[in-house]
Amino acid sequence: MxxxxxxxxxxxxxxxxxxxxxxxxxxxxxxxxxxxxxxxxxxxxxxxxxxxxxxxxxxxxxEAPEAADDAPPPGLAARIGGWAAFLPPALLIFYVLVSERLGFLPTAALMLLATARALGASWRLAAGVALLAPLAVHLAFAKLLRVPLPDGVLPAPW
Amino acid sequence: MNAVLEAFQMVATTEVAIAILASAVYGMVIGALPGLTATMATALLVPVTFYLSPIAAIATIITSSAMAIFSGDIPGALMRIPGTPASAAYTDEAYAMTRKGQAEVALGAALWFSAIGGIVGTVALMIMAPALAEVALSFSTYEYFWLSFLGLMCATLVARSSPIKAIAAALLGLLVTCIGIENPGGVPRFTFGMTDLLGGIEPLPALVGVFAVSEIMRAMTSAPPPPIPHRPLGSILAGQWALTRRYNKQMWRGNIVGVLIGALPGAGADMAAWIAYANSKRFSKEPEKFGTGHPEGLVESGAANNSALAGGWVPATLFGIPGDTITAIAIGVLYMKGLNPGPTLFTEKASSMYALYIVFIIANILMIPLGIVMIRLSRHVLRAPRAAAMPLILLLCAVGAFAIGNNPFAVVLVAVFGVIGYVMERNGYPVAALVLGIVMGTMVEQTFVTSLIKSDGALLPFFERPVSAGLAALTIAALAWPVLVWMLRRLRRAEPAR
Known part of the structure; x- marks a missing residue:
């Protein structure tokens, strides 16, 4: 941009x-x-x-001249160029729109999967992150800090 | 004396001990990962501080920021990628030392002089802040107006960018604070009929957006850092005492420059490191060795960036004016925990202030053993793939922003400010100036309007009191400085042409 x-x-x-x-x-x-x-x-x-x-x-x-970045960009940016940068804020909006209905765990998993893949992660790494991180974050924020994260279609096991 | 004892009691609880330890490890890891900055570490911590006691909350912020500023040196020395912007000034130097096979000396110097810088900065904070508090008690709205305005001007002066763009960024931040019902008339201003905007825009979602989301956005289009080569490391602290003796003067100069730059509103650790490194080279007896793996500059700027961190707390606790972006976040936490910044903080809540100093000292001592562990483990931590860390940070941005008020609108704000921060940075507008504008806007407006009402709309009283006249002169000098530099440059360019 x-x-x-x-x-x-x-x-x-x-x-x-x-x-x-x-x-x-x-x-x-x-x-x-x-x-x-x-x-x-x-x-x-x-x-x-x-x-x-x-x-x-x-x-x-x-102004200091901008450092040129000549290394090839990862994952998504290689295909759609600079627009890839707007994926994270778009995912945040996605979170606001669907987390109430879909629930925290599935929404977070989708967000993580999309971001990890866009950054060039392998399917295995992306799936691992998408499965484990939402559970850990839910444990920390909903269980320990009592933040009311939405249950939606898939309530947490605790 | 009673207050000091009370302060020790406040710090010596299990909660504070756990908070310090956990935030130390957290700060070390975030600081070491390239692209994740100390400010971002602090911003993401704030939702957690809601659930802690006041001292534990402040302790997490102090500890994690101190650790992150140090551990930013680790990838700088090993991979030539600064972990945080505060390490950027001497990354080339540290990497050159690593290439000469002195990685442990470079990392040891970073650790040792960071800890010393942090402790000296704390002592300076302990001496300077109460003394200044005496003076600050007699300040009226005129002085506060000039102080906050001067803070904004400083932020534009030190930005490594066009001063006009920096001023524009600060004005944008001020414009953001115009939103909402909290204004001299109590009327909804720029809310466009949205109830979510009535309460104004909280600084925190804006900070998370500008510092964390925009960083993730940048990662989307930049190549991941290269894998770290395996290097065996020798003893880390060996030889540091010799360096301390040899570069004693440089170390002290770095410490003092750091504290002063830190105390200057708006200029933080990264600026302190750049200035200290430049000073070190200018006054060195062997400037030709700089850039070839010479520890002198490393000593001076490594000390400066950590002492700047403590220096930043001077204007933050005294006036509620942030010394850098980290204290910009800390001020919000201070208010939230009932420790409202101001000169009376030092008289009425003296024990809390002593507790703050104690935490600073503990954090900087703890930095040495933890730092050694972190350096030894760095090969494993730095191997953590960016494609796994960044998505997690994005999720934490969403959950953290939501947790502040259980309001989904905060998450929308995070996204919006992420885009604003990203676009601004790409086009040379310094985001630190924007953030300062957002944090200080309410104060600037309040003091400006109150002063104008007091003076019946006249501008002269702004310059009549001695202190406010002095501050006004400084502010105007800060405004005129870029113009002067520009004219000097033109004159110099015109001369050889003749």
Whole structure:
């Protein structure tokens, strides 16, 4: 996900402008000049300024050049490139969406299997991790720390 | 004296002993695995600290971070891959020593001088913090505003990136804290009608996302580290005393630089190590030997990164302003455990503060035997496949974030901040500045708005009190510094052209 400075800078300008505008709409506290609007407006203004400077390429001379990574990437990234990086956050969302219905153990096992395989693990290693780690985590968090992890279709044996 | 005795009693419980031991082993392992940082180790520990007594909770954080900063040197010396960013400054040097067949000297120096640095840092914390607390008692919102603002500016100064991008990152962090109902007007701000956002964004899910999830995301597209070659190791501590005597001055300079950088808000162990290594080379009698496996720089920067760790606790306990990313997490735990940071912590909860010092000392002494075991076992620990460790960390991110408030929305936040952290880092925006903005946003806004209300909207009172005028001057200098450097560079470039 390497974007040009122009893109990230413009994004910050837009975000800052929205923050400034959104802040200015907030209701004031009666009888006081300074209220909830002041801070977002100051920050919004700062973001617009910084974003504009970044888009114009000012200050780039301070940046260390990025180290080139020439070794071949593992597993999933070899097939779909940089998008593979977005698998972990997608799996977290998956966890939120299905863990309540499916239960902690199966959801966690699926997450681990997918991540391990994407990182280039063999099926044997990935399956081992997916079977054992959820049980260990469940033991630590649900049994010892009493975090209410959802049972779903497959309650834990304890 | 009573408070000291009380402190010993607080530490001498089975719970604290188990907490220290377990977190020491945990910190050692996480720190040694490349890609898993000390900050990540700390962030993942926080859900566990919910269930511990206050002293045990603080002890786990202190111990695991100290161990992780040391053990990050192990893969650095053996494989030329720093285990944590704090080891990156001298990884090449340590690896060069290993290639010369002096792996045990390099690892021994890392261990020995880490422990010394940690202890010296703790002593500095013990001396500096109470003395500063006296001064801090007379601070008003103006001073606090400048202090927190200065902290943000420092974070942008030390970032190894464009200062403008660093400021933008800090502003983004501040913008995140605008979300929610906790603002001067008590109105829902930037919540977009979502009830989950009314309470604002907790720093912890953001930290876990930025430091842990984005690291897993990076692992998805980078090659795994190469297998570690087998090398027999000799005695680890042999010869360290000779090194201590020979490089005594360097060691002390490293310790002092470490404490100062650590105490500087926003700059932590990694920065301390870079600066100490550069100092060591600049003042060395034999700078030509640097980079060829010369222990001098290793001594100085190895001491600096561990003393910085203790130094970071000075502004954290005094003002609630984090000295580095680890104390940014620790501040949350302090609040949660009723040990609210502030100068009164040293008068009203003096025994807890003494207990904190004691834990620091114990952790740094414990580091030596455990470190030796870890170095001996490193071949086996470092063989743990990344494809097994990273998935487990991802699961811990989900469960840990959920455990904070039994709220699935925290897991969504972790994912969102993982993406934000990843995209920012790839594009040269320092995430440490973002995190500092998130942690300090509420304080910056509160002191800013309260000060403005007190002064009836006038800006002059911000500069009228002597201490606040001094802090304001420092802040403005920090802002102007990059501009000055840039102008100097242009002048120098223009001259040879003539």
């Amino acid at each position: 390497h974007l040009s400075d122009r893109v990230t800078g413009l994004f910050l300008v837009v975000l800052g402008a929205l923050a400034f505008w959104g802040g200015s709409l907030l209701p004031a506290v009666p009888g006081q000049d300074v209220g909830p609007a002041a801070f977002p407006m100051v920050i919004g203004g700062g973001l617009v300024l910084c974003g504009a400077l970044i888009a114009l390429g000012i200050g780039r001379s301070f």
